[in-house]
Amino acid sequence: MIATELTKRLGIKHPIQCGTMQWLSRAELVGPVAEAGALACIASAINPDPAALSEEIAKTRAITSRPFGVNVSLFPSLSANDIGKLIAAVAESGVGILETAGQSPEPYRAQIKEAGLFHIHKCARIRDALKAQSLGVDAISVVGVECGGHPGEAGLGSIVLIPQVVGAVDRPVIGGGGFCDGRTLAAGLALGAQCVNMGTRFILTKECPGHPDLKKFYLTSTAADTMLIMGSLKNTGRVLRTAWSEEVDRLEKEGAGLETLAPYISGQLARQGWADGGKEKGLYYAGQVVERCGDLPSVAELIGRIVAEAQEVIKGLAQD
Ligand SMILES: Cc1cc2nc3c(=O)[nH]c(=O)nc-3n(C[C@H](O)[C@H](O)[C@H](O)COP(=O)(O)O)c2cc1C
Numbered sequence: 001m002i003a004t005e006l007t008k009r010l011g012i013k014h015p016i017q018c019g020t021m022q023w024l025s026r027a028e029l030v031g032p033v034a035e036a037g038a039l040a041c042i043a044s045a046i047n048p049d050p051a052a053l054s055e056e057i058a059k060t061r062a063i064t065s066r067p068f069g070v071n072v073s074l075f076p077s078l079s080a081n082d083i084g085k086l087i088a089a090v091a092e093s094g095v096g097i098l099e100t101a102g103q104s105p106e107p108y109r110a111q112i113k114e115a116g117l118f119h120i121h122k123c124a125r126i127r128d129a130l131k132a133q134s135l136g137v138d139a140i141s142v143v144g145v146e147c148g149g150h151p152g153e154a155g156l157g158s159i160v161l162i163p164q165v166v167g168a169v170d171r172p173v174i175g176g177g178g179f180c181d182g183r184t185l186a187a188g189l190a191l192g193a194q195c196v197n198m199g200t201r202f203i204l205t206k207e208c209p210g211h212p213d214l215k216k217f218y219l220t221s222t223a224a225d226t227m228l229i230m231g232s233l234k235n236t237g238r239v240l241r242t243a244w245s246e247e248v249d250r251l252e253k254e255g256a257g258l259e260t261l262a263p264y265i266s267g268q269l270a271r272q273g274w275a276d277g278g279k280e281k282g283l284y285y286a287g288q289v290v291e292r293c294g295d296l297p298s299v300a301e302l303i304g305r306i307v308a309e310a311q312e313v314i315k316g317l318a319q320d
Helices: 005-010 027-035 050-063 080-093 106-114 126-135 158-168 182-190 212-219 243-253 258-265 269-276 288-292 299-318
Strands: 016-018 039-043 069-073 097-101 118-123 139-143 173-176 195-198 226-229 237-240
Touching: 016 027, 016 299, 027 039, 027 050, 027 299, 039 050, 039 097, 050 080, 069 080, 080 106, 097 106, 106 118, 106 126, 118 126, 118 173, 126 139, 126 158, 139 158, 158 173, 158 182, 182 195, 182 299, 226 243, 243 258
Parallel strands: 016 039, 016 195, 039 069, 069 097, 097 118, 118 139, 139 173, 173 195
Antiparallel strands: 226 237
8 A cells, every 4th residue: 555644634535636527537536546445526517507416415425435525616607606515515414524726715714614614726836835824725636738627727747746846845746747657657656746646547437427429539539638728818738639639729720719719618518529429629738648548448457557557666776
């Protein structure tokens, strides 16, 4: 076992987080990850309805009695009122771990603290990490530019950003962007992270509730098949190259603003694709590490082999 201060505080066995993924981080994935001893959070962005979130929490609890969390997205698509209600639903459910991401959690810090939730805030810049610390969050999660999803605007790779943040804050750091196996887990721990966040890797697991055709698309994609878009909106995202994402890129280069781009970048569009396997519409987020995720193990197999490989790597490095 590889224990860290953070794994002990969260009550998890392994310093691995399955990165929260819209449409995918549902009970079917979060339950098995928690059961295998790692951290996963239900993506509340799936449904801003607190009753539906409570149902998803109950479904997850039916799969595992181990700790798991809920991710509340602070991207501006939800109103402050909705976010407050979601946080209240998390607190009422008894789930003790809340992850926020997207924007500063400042407006919700008092509510989160009052509810006694363990608060992880995910960001992509040292400035935002320091701000989160000043607000009193319990742990800071940072992602480098390699990551799937939103790597922020600073463009720093994980190997630069993670030790920078670890050196600047006085609380546990979760590092993400480019992690997928035992070697990268060991590297993340060496950089000072107390847990690593792997998103793209967990898409390619048996339990991930994405359509098999889309999983095949990910399985055969390389780092060069990912692209950064939405930088013009200061909301950079790393996605797989499709006719749809190329069109977003083209519109941005033509100077299109939010009004024109909004119908192309709505997170709702990918919902259909993850359900039916079509990728004609919507954006399919993926990290550069997609190139290194070449199989489809079960969640338990994946976590077991990552930990075993990391232990071997660490042992090998410790030898004279
Ligand atoms: C398909 C997909 C969807 C994602 N959706 C979200 C999301 O809804 N909220 C969030 O905070 N992060 C989201 N992310 C980012 C992940 O939680 C994680 O930070 C990232 O995948 C880590 O980098 P990696 O892909 O290199 O492992 C998403 C990533 C992917 C690949």
